[in-house]
Amino acid sequence: MELRARDLAVARGGVPVLQGVDFALAPGRTLVLRGPNGSGKTTLLRTVAGLQPPLAGEITGAGERIAYAAHADGLKATLSVDENLAFWARVFGRDDIARARAAFALDELRDRPAGSLSAGQKRRLGLARLMVTGRPVWVLDEPTVSLDAASVALFADAVRAHLGQGGAALIATHIDLGLDADVLDVTPFRATARLSASDEAFL
Numbered sequence: 410m411e412l413r414a415r416d417l418a419v420a421r422g423g424v425p426v427l428q429g430v431d432f433a434l435a436p437g438r439t440l441v442l443r444g445p446n447g448s449g450k451t452t453l454l455r456t457v458a459g460l461q462p463p464l465a466g467e468i469t470g471a472g473e474r475i476a477y478a479a480h481a482d483g484l485k486a487t488l489s490v491d492e493n494l495a496f497w498a499r500v501f502g503r504d505d506i507a508r509a510r511a512a513f514a515l516d517e518l519r520d521r522p523a524g525s526l527s528a529g530q531k532r533r534l535g536l537a538r539l540m541v542t543g544r545p546v547w548v549l550d551e552p553t554v555s556l557d558a559a560s561v562a563l564f565a566d567a568v569r570a571h572l573g574q575g576g577a578a579l580i581a582t583h584i585d586l587g588l589d590a591d592v593l594d595v596t597p598f599r600a601t602a603r604l605s606a607s608d609e610a611f612l
């Protein structure tokens with residue numbers, strides 16, 4: 410099933426940020442969002458992930474198919490690496506964490522409290538959680554922040570494996586991940602109208 414956005418308009422803090430966004434993301438494919446700082450990539454991802462409603466337009470193929478990884482890692486600091494993964498797996502009704510742990514080179518860190526990990530190790534753990542969700546559409550906001558070159562390569566491998574199993578990925582990133590990806594530059598979709606609260610009632 411495709412993830413699709415049709416004529417989507419999104420807002421941040423009540424201010425329209427993007428409008429007229431259309432894209433389709435098929436199983437097995439990656440779509441990379443590009444655009445300068447503040448152009449609306451995070452806002453678009455949050456809307457696709459269902460964390461905020463669109464101002465206008467339609468999203469299909471999202472909802473419970475999405476696993477979202479935001480800027481913040483959102484880890485439980487006092488729980489170990491394994492406990493964090495197991496907790497997350499349970500939330501999604503699953504129990505296999507070994508594959509995710511290995512894919513992100515976390516085996517040697519499995520008993521360490523997440524709060525004691527380095528920034529890059531925390532990020533690897535945050536990304537490993539995607540694998541335990543079992544969800545087909547990964548929505549990722551700057552996933553490689555804090556990662557060294559070797560960890561970026563691990564991440565790209567994990568995405569490739571996910572695509573190979575029929576998954577899909579929507580990724581905001583400023584770097585080249587070496588993936589065979591489609592690219593959507595959000596710059597042309599910047600919202601022109603700055604609507605007041607009273608105008609919004611007529612949308």
Ligand SMILES: Nc1ncnc2c1ncn2[C@@H]1O[C@H](COP(=O)(O)OP(=O)(O)OP(=O)(O)O)[C@@H](O)[C@H]1O
Binds near residue numbers: 421453
């Ligand atoms: N909490 C907020 N309340 C109001 N406006 C916000 C908030 N967060 C971001 N914005 C504004 O919304 C617009 C879009 O921001 P967004 O974070 O979506 O951009 P981005 O393309 O992801 O940027 P970056 O590349 O810097 O991560 C910007 O003008 C930003 O200043």
